[in-house]
Amino acid sequence: xxxxxxxxxxxxxxxxxxxxxxxxxxxxxxxxxxxxxxxxxxxxxxxxxxxxxxxxxxxxxxxxxxxxxxxxxxxxxxxxxxxxxxxxxxxxxxxxxxxxxxxxxxxxxxxxxxxxxxxxxxxxxxxxxxxxxxxxxxxxxxxxxxxxxxxxxxxxxxxxxxxxxxxxxxxxxxxxxxxxxxxxxxxxxxxxxxxxxxxxxxxxxxxxxxxxxxxxxxxxxxxxxxxxxxxxxxxxxxxxxxxxxxxxxxx
Numbered sequence: 001x002x003x004x005x006x007x008x009x010x011x012x013x014x015x016x017x018x019x020x021x022x023x024x025x026x027x028x029x030x031x032x033x034x035x036x037x038x039x040x041x042x043x044x045x046x047x048x049x050x051x052x053x054x055x056x057x058x059x060x061x062x063x064x065x066x067x068x069x070x071x072x073x074x075x076x077x078x079x080x081x082x083x084x085x086x087x088x089x090x091x092x093x094x095x096x097x098x099x100x101x102x103x104x105x106x107x108x109x110x111x112x113x114x115x116x117x118x119x120x121x122x123x124x125x126x127x128x129x130x131x132x133x134x135x136x137x138x139x140x141x142x143x144x145x146x147x148x149x150x151x152x153x154x155x156x157x158x159x160x161x162x163x164x165x166x167x168x169x170x171x172x173x174x175x176x177x178x179x180x181x182x183x184x185x186x187x188x189x190x191x192x193x194x195x196x197x198x199x200x201x202x203x204x205x206x207x208x209x210x211x212x213x214x215x216x217x218x219x220x221x222x223x224x225x226x227x228x229x230x231x232x233x234x235x236x237x238x239x240x241x242x243x244x245x246x247x248x249x250x251x
Contacts, residue, residue: 029067029177031191041071041189044223046216067193070219071183074230076141079180079188082226084136084143086117092221094214097122102131103161111138116148116156116163121196130166130174141180147173172197188226192219 034049041047047069072079086099097120105114114135121128131153134145147166148156156163176194183189192215 029065029179029191029193031067031069031179031181034067034069036069036189041069041183044071044073046070046219048215065193065195066215067177067191068215068219069189069191070223072188072190072223072226073186074188074226075186076180076182076188078230078233079190079222079226080138080141082222082229083178083180083190084138086115086134092218092225094217095121102163103156112136116161117145118164128167128171129164130171131163132174143178144176146175147171186230190219190222192222 029051037045037047049067049069051065051067053065087101089099090096100118101115102118103116108114114133117132117134119130119132121130131148132145133148133152134143136143148163150165153163153165174194174196177191178193179191181189181191
């Protein structure tokens with residue numbers, strides 16, 4: 001067994017209530033800084049990029065992040081609907097038992113919202129419960145999330161917000177970043193960069209499986225679902241038009 005003090009699990013401000021945590025660190029991914037291989041992109045190959053983040057709360061120490069990039073054959077709006085529906089993400093994220101939205105901050109809209117989401121992650125030998133602070137912006141195509149700290153939990157509970165403490169003895173931190181960009185009218189690029197830091201012994205073969213497989217499985221699952229939704233809409237749309245024409249009464 002190896003003790004993983006910092007471990008990547010590749011899975012995944014203006015509100016009236018006081019917000020206790022910042023999501024700025026996960027937003028440090030600047031997708032324009034990374035050179036995408038256009039041939040691989042058009043061939044629907046997953047491309048990965050690494051970045052090292054300094055811990056702002058410590059003079060020493062850093063976290064390595066990895067971002068996966070994939071082209072999806074579906075329009076921007078379709079891909080956004082799939083990736084932003086977090087209560088269905090258990091279908092795509094390996095090891096995720098569930099996501100449950102515990103609180104939606106007021107003053108949001110269908111284009112931009114802020115929520116607290118509880119999750120349960122179960123992988124071999126390890127199980128975690130946690131709550132994430134997640135911010136969604138459809139116009140920018142971004143999702144940014146961070147795990148609530150014990151201080152955050154206490155603050156929200158004092159305001160009668162139904163959140164539970166994370167399993168902090170085993171789980172140090174979760175944060176992440178997702179972004180979509182239109183490639184053309186019918187294709188969308190998806191950038192996905194989750195980080196999980198744990199402090200529990202995990203067998204080496206488990207670490208290897210997670211690091212090699214989880215990111216690609218998630219991206220492929222999202223791609224398949226978005227393309228399925230898009231194709232279904234293309235098939236059903238002419239049928240709805242035909243049904244509407246059949247319903248017209250001629251005098």
